[in-house]
Amino acid sequence: MNSEFTIAVHSLVYLTHLPGHMASSESIAANVSTHPARIRKVMGCLRKHGFVKTKEGIGGGYILDCDPDEITLAQVYRAVSCGSFKPSWCTGDPEQTCPVSSNAQRVMDQIFADAEAYFETYFARITIRSVLEKIKQCP
Amino acid sequence: MNSEFTIAVHSLVYLTHLPGHMASSESIAANVSTHPARIRKVMGCLRKHGFVKTKEGIGGGYILDCDPDEITLAQVYRAVSCGSFKPSWCTGDPEQTCPVSSNAQRVMDQIFADAEAYFETYFARITIRSVLEKIKQCP
DNA sequence: CATACTGTAATCATAATTAATACAGTTAGT
DNA sequence: ACTAACTGTATTAATTATGATTACAGTATG
Numbered sequence: 402m403n404s405e406f407t408i409a410v411h412s413l414v415y416l417t418h419l420p421g422h423m424a425s426s427e428s429i430a431a432n433v434s435t436h437p438a439r440i441r442k443v444m445g446c447l448r449k450h451g452f453v454k455t456k457e458g459i460g461g462g463y464i465l466d467c468d469p470d471e472i473t474l475a476q477v478y479r480a481v482s483c484g485s486f487k488p489s490w491c492t493g494d495p496e497q498t499c500p501v502s503s504n505a506q507r508v509m510d511q512i513f514a515d516a517e518a519y520f521e522t523y524f525a526r527i528t529i530r531s532v533l534e535k536i537k538q539c540p
Numbered sequence: 541m542n543s544e545f546t547i548a549v550h551s552l553v554y555l556t557h558l559p560g561h562m563a564s565s566e567s568i569a570a571n572v573s574t575h576p577a578r579i580r581k582v583m584g585c586l587r588k589h590g591f592v593k594t595k596e597g598i599g600g601g602y603i604l605d606c607d608p609d610e611i612t613l614a615q616v617y618r619a620v621s622c623g624s625f626k627p628s629w630c631t632g633d634p635e636q637t638c639p640v641s642s643n644a645q646r647v648m649d650q651i652f653a654d655a656e657a658y659f660e661t662y663f664a665r666i667t668i669r670s671v672l673e674k675i676k677q678c679p
Numbered sequence: 680c681a682t683a684c685t686g687t688a689a690t691c692a693t694a695a696t697t698a699a700t701a702c703a704g705t706t707a708g709t
Numbered sequence: 710a711c712t713a714a715c716t717g718t719a720t721t722a723a724t725t726a727t728g729a730t731t732a733c734a735g736t737a738t739g
Contacts, residue, residue, distance in 0.1 A: 402541065402652070404629035404727085411631045411644045423576050425684070432641045434633045436729050441685060457685045458737025469652035474651070489726080490697080494573045502558050502571045504678040505550045508671060512613070513541070516610045520659040532647060539643040564715070577696050578714060595705025596716045611706080628695085629728080 405483040408433055408443050409477050413452060414536065417469040423462035442482065450480040450487045460540035469533070474524035486520075542624040547572055547582050548616050551660035551669045552591060553675065556608040562601040582620065589619040608672070613663035625659075 411433050415430060426437040426444065433440065444463050449452045454466040493505035550572050554600050555563060565576040565583065572579065575604040586592045632644035 402625055402627045404627040404631075407627060407629065407631045407648055410648065411640070414644070415640050418706080427684090432636070432638060433631050433644075434641070435631075438687090438730070439728070445686065455685065456737080457683095457735075459683045461684045461736085463685090465582070478567045486541055488541045488543040488546060490546065492543075492546045492572050492574075497571070499571060500671075500678070501554050501675055503548070505553070505572075507678060508674045509546055509549065511674070512666065512671070516659050516662050519662040520655050523655050523658040527651065532651070533640070535647045535650070536640055536643045536736070539639070539646060566715090577718085578697070578701070581718080584717065594716065595706080596704075596714095598714045599707070600705080600715045602716095 404481040405443050405446075406478055406485075408435065408439065409481045410474060410529070410532060412440065412444065412463075413447070413465070413469070413472070414533045416453065416463060416465040417533050418528055420465070423456060423460065423464050424463040429463065432479065434472045435497040445479055447477075448529055450476075452477070452480070469529040474527045474529075474532075475521045477529075478521060478524055484517070486517040542621040543583075544582050545617055545621040545624075547578070548586055548620045549613060549668070549671060551579065551583065551602075552586070552604070552608070552611065552616065553672045555592065555602060555604040556668055556672050559604070562595060562599065563621050564601040583601065585620055586616075589615075591616070591619070604649065608668040611668045611673075613666045613668075614660045616668075617660060617663055625654070625656040 412429050415429060415432050416422075423493060429444075430437040430440045444453060444455070448455050448463075450502040452465070452467050453463045454462055455461070487510065491506050492509060493502040495503050495506065497503050551568050554563075554568060554571050565579040568583075569576040571577045583592060583594070587594050587602075591604070591606050591611060592602045594600070594602055626649065630645050631648060632641045634642050634645065636642050
């Protein structure tokens, strides 16, 4: 699992926590604890999917452009980390005559794809707002 | 997601496909397409959990010691890759005063743990036998 | 036109993963 | 008892993936 998903969720929660404010990549990076260039990369992706608006130049930055009560982690996952559940390493060898070896790769791929679709239905129940609420309830 | 889970599933399917036979780490490795030492490591874990039996010495190797109609991918996942869903990278910084930054880590950890428990219920519906059946149905 | 931003690509450093090696311990056959 | 063919396990080396950093072109504002 890719950590860009974590960064995207954290950034959206942070913007929700600062309603109406522009936040620069630098201030988001400080909150998330990473490098501003990494934030800009992830935010570019969120902008393409309509979750945030961007402003370049002086006083620019990022601002929320969606309803945090509507946006779910499933949408964020699909935007940023779709397909990252499956490990990159592949089992078996399609050239072998043994049906187990030659088909294991394809069947495992299908299992991982289905599992990903399945846990997305869990993420679909969690909104950005609800993540912020959980954070606020921490002691 | 850890590829040792993939190796464990493939190995168990392979042993199911060869009922009553001992398979050496070398022959399993050839089928899976990896190094025998890696197979021995994963199989050691499966033995500790009672999925396979081991025989050392000449003519030794691994043999299935469970009912492939009963064993599910959830059990294999827990034995081999439990907790691997959560990315190792951590967001936020517990030392900061902003509640979003200081608590994001804990809340995301909980979300990943819950998501893992959730997709395990999907894996619980897939048996080793059913994986073998899927493989046999490939063209 | 200087300043403070984003967008994006490229490079460097580090961490994680996989492969390979090595060797002690075990079993079976002779 | 000895040898051959295995597992168990640790260690090291190679490869790959990830994250941090740098760099610079493009854009908006005063």
